[in-house]
Amino acid sequence: MDWMIAASSVAAVMMGILAFFVRMRAAKKPTTAKKIIMPPLFMSTGALMFLFPEFRVTLLEMLEAIAVGMVFSLLLMKTTNFEIRDAAIYLKRSKAFPIILMTLLVVRLISKLVLSTKIDIGELGGMFFILAFAMIVPWRLAMYSQYMKLKRQQIIDATEKSTIRPI
Template sequence: MIEFIFTKVPPVYLIIGSTLAALFMGTMAAIVRSKAAKRPVSVKKIILPPIFMSTGALMFIFEEFRVAPLQIVEAIVVGMLFSIILIRTTNFEVRENEIFIKRSKAFVFILFGLLIIRLIGKLLLSNTIDVGELGGMFWILAFGMIVPWRIAMLVKYKKLQNTKGVGI
């Protein structure tokens, strides 16, 4: 079924559609992130996003999305490099005996900056790499970015929780 869809839709439409979808998702992520800063953080709120995102790995059941081992390594490394920026700009603060994410004006710019870098990379690579394979690579990149970021968030959260004795 999925192979049928890919053979009938011109690749340029897949690229445009996935670019628009990425922009929409990036905008939604920025909105959700800004609203989340108004509520206390919990361990569950930190660890659930990567768990939910992990279901996306089911795409690799289909051959169109499978990625070569070298491309897997490249995508993970790039994702981990991007995560460094998120790790450095995500901090917590204690308010009313609860732990909150500190609002950072830079976060929205960083989020959209990373999104733009990914979109430019996708547009450049779409000429040489199949669209499905590229989709798999960018999922790996995103997962390689969110997992280290969320682990670092959890470590920072637990450290603040233990030193301040809040949110327990």
């Protein structure tokens, strides 16, 4: 059982490092609504884990995981911004984002180590899935909203430029 906790902790660290590098690369290319929406949709397939009884959580555990995930999402929302460059919308690099991402990872690992002595590993896996999903969905919705505002502004700006004709 301890090896499962250690293995999942190592996997979480690897995923955190991967997320960091993906985010840094994403800032170099224009973003799209599809790139914002797809990660939570792909992640939602993980909810199939709840078909198996060992991953099911109580209502209280679910509410706790959702609350923590939403608090974590607020930190991510604060450090995620877009900018218009070269007539495209780019994710703006934030110096705080990598620090927040790594801090969330450390908090999550410590929580897992503490909670794994009290909660079954399957239930804990279910709780951390709910936490991650409750973190990514509000964050991505906020990103999408911000992206669409910039997109509308681009359209308005382009329309104004095309309707103003020199005399």
